[in-house]
Structure formats: structure tokens, C-alpha cells
Amino acid sequence: MKSYDVLIVGGGMAGVSLGFELSADRSVGLLEMEATLAFHTTGRSAATFLESYGGPQIRALTISSRVFLENPPETFESALLRPLPLLFVAPEGRGDLLRQLQADVSLLVPDVRLVDADEARGLNPLLAPGYAELAMLEPRAMEIDVHAVHQGFVRGMRRRQGEIRTSTKVAGASYCDGLWTLTDAQGERFQAPVVVNAAGAWADEVARLAGVSPVGIMPLRRTIFMLAALLGLIAEYCLPSMTRVARISGTEHPAVNGGDACRQRGGEGRGGCPRIGQSL
Numbered sequence: 193m194k195s196y197d198v199l200i201v202g203g204g205m206a207g208v209s210l211g212f213e214l215s216a217d218r219s220v221g222l223l224e225m226e227a228t229l230a231f232h233t234t235g236r237s238a239a240t241f242l243e244s245y246g247g248p249q250i251r252a253l254t255i256s257s258r259v260f261l262e263n264p265p266e267t268f269e270s271a272l273l274r275p276l277p278l279l280f281v282a283p284e285g286r287g288d289l290l291r292q293l294q295a296d297v298s299l300l301v302p303d304v305r306l307v308d309a310d311e312a313r314g315l316n317p318l319l320a321p322g323y324a325e326l327a328m329l330e331p332r333a334m335e336i337d338v339h340a341v342h343q344g345f346v347r348g349m350r351r352r353q354g355e356i357r358t359s360t361k362v363a364g365a366s367y368c369d370g371l372w373t374l375t376d377a378q379g380e381r382f383q384a385p386v387v388v389n390a391a392g393a394w395a396d397e398v399a400r401l402a403g404v405s406p407v408g409i410m411p412l413r414r415t416i417f418m419l420a421a422l423l424g425l426i427a428e429y430c431l432p433s434m435t436r437v438a439r440i441s442g443t444e445h446p447a448v449n450g451g452d453a454c455r456q457r458g459g460e461g462r463g464g465c466p467r468i469g470q471s472l
């Protein structure tokens with residue numbers, strides 16, 4: 193049986209980032225049920241660093257992580273963020289929602305500002321005339337290289353002697369004399385005084401195995417399609433301001449991402465492309 197100071201269940205962004213930090217001064221084992229890491233939510237992200245996103249706690253965490261992401265340690269081999277200002281768009285009749293959002297968000301993110309429909313179209317001419325009632329610009333939003341962030345944590349954790357096991361689904365957990373014993377689906381056992389449940393959407397399933405009350409998390413598939421859109425038009429509309437657009441809506445919409453098309457057509461040199469349609 194392998195023994196560690198800490199066992200982490202789940203090899204998504206939460207598990208590997210914690211594994212990296214904790215393995216600085218203790219032995220850490222990370223158990224991932226899939227054959228590859230980042231197979232689930234981490235691999236589906238729309239890759240946007242948004243200080244306005246979530247409630248006040250999430251906003252505070254995002255704001256605090258900017259320093260790390262902008263100046264990562266050397267196990268991160270490339271830049272993790274690149275500027276991609278984001279435009280939230282309220283269609284006619286939904287402007288009040290955006291005013292409320294701006295009032296909430298500006299407490300922690302003072303540089304978000306409301307922009308009128310004309311300025312919004314100036315920032316992103318792909319908006320149909322008359323569509324937007326109001327918009328909100330988040331000028332310091334960034335695009336995240338999610339793969340680079342995740343791999344930097346994995347590399348750093350391994351360099352610190354942290355151990356990562358894939359194809360290892362935790363199927364049982366017991367606690368005795370201050371030690372947890374986790375058993376995987378093949379019957380192999382792992383032991384540690386501390387277990388971190390970083391199983392994402394399966395956190396309740398893992399909690400139940402350990403006799404911990406579930407909090408109501410269910411694994412549901414939610415996918416955003418990032419498409420190279422408007423191939424014929426996109427090069428015409430590449431803006432130096434590189435504004436991404438998010439639509440204020442109660443329903444899901446696929447995201448449309450013109451970035452790759454822009455790069456293929458040489459638009460990168462002009463500063464990148466606008467992006468359309470992230471659901472809120």
C-alpha cells in the first residue's frame with residue numbers, strides 16, 4: 193500500500209494546482225479515474241479569465257490569481273494569459289440586468305464600464321445595428337492558455353516528487369486511527385491522513401464514499417462549441433481592440449470564436465479578432 197501526507201482525488205485544474213502547491217513540502221499522491229488528465233470540465237473551458245465572473249468570493253479568488261498567472265514559476269513554459277477585452281451585450285429590454293451587473297461587479301472590478309450601443313458597435317462591428325440596448329466592457333479580461341496552465345502544475349508537481357496515477361478510480365474510502373484508506377476499482381489501496389476531494393462534478397459521489405454528506409452536485413454535460421466563424425468576413429473586422437462579446441441571456445448559446453480564422457488569414461498582426469456569443 194502506498195502512503196502519502198495528502199491524497200488528492202481528481203486531476204483537473206483544482207487537483208493539479210493543489211498538488212503543485214502541497215508537494216512543495218509534503219508527499220502528495222493524486223488519483224485520476226480517466227486515462228488522461230483534464231478529460232472533463234477542465235478540458236471544456238471557454239478559457240476566459242474574467243474578474244467579473246461568479247459571486248463576490250469567486251471574483252476575489254480570480255482577482256487574487258492574476259499575479260500568479262501573469263508571473264508564473266519556471267515550470268510554466270509559455271505565457272498563460274493574453275489580453276482579450278470582453279464585451280457583455282444586453283439586447284433590447286435587458287439593459288437593467290447589465291446595469292445591475294455593473295453595479296455589483298464594480299465593487300471589486302472598478303474598471304468595468306457601461307458603453308452605449310454605438311460604442312459597442314464601434315468596438316465590435318459584427319453586432320447587428322439595433323440589437324444591443326447597452327453593453328459592459330471588461331477591459332482587462334484575458335484569454336487563458338488552459339493547457340499550459342494545467343501542464344505547468346503537472347510538471348511542477350512531478351518535479352517536487354508528487355505522484356500522479358491515471359486510470360485510478362477511487363471506489364472506496366475508510367477512516368481508521370487518523371488515516372484514510374482509499375481503494376481503487378482494481379482493489380489497490382492508498383493511504384494518507386488527509387484526503388482532498390477535487391473530483392469536480394463527481395465531488396458528491398466521492399463524498400458519499402467517505403461518509404460525508406453530499407451538497408447537491410450532479411455531473412451534467414455542459415459544452416461550449418468554439419467555432420471559427422464568418423471565414424469570409426472575419427479578416428475584414430479584426431480589430432486592434434480584440435474585443436470578445438458575451439450576450440446577456442437566460443439561455444445557453446454556443447460560443448463562436450473567430451480567433452483561429454483570424455490567425456489563418458494573417459489577422460494576428462492586426463491585433464486579433466472580436467469574439468461573439470459566450471452564454472451567461
Ligand SMILES: Cc1cc2nc3c(=O)[nH]c(=O)nc-3n(C[C@H](O)[C@H](O)[C@H](O)COP(=O)(O)OP(=O)(O)OC[C@H]3O[C@@H](n4cnc5c(N)ncnc54)[C@H](O)[C@@H]3O)c2cc1C
Binds near residue numbers: 202226231235241242
Ligand atoms: C463549457 C464550460 C466552459 C467554461 N469556461 C470557463 C472559462 O471561460 N473560464 C473559467 O475560468 N472557467 C470556465 N469553466 C469552468 C472551469 O472549466 C472549471 O471550474 C474547472 O475546470 C473545474 O476544474 P476541476 O478540477 O474542479 O474539475 P474537473 O476538471 O472536472 O476535474 C475533476 C476530475 O476528477 C476526476 N474524478 C471524478 N471522480 C473521480 C474518482 N472517483 N476517482 C478519481 N478521479 C475522479 C474526473 O475524472 C476529473 O478529471 C467552464 C466550464 C465549462 C463546463
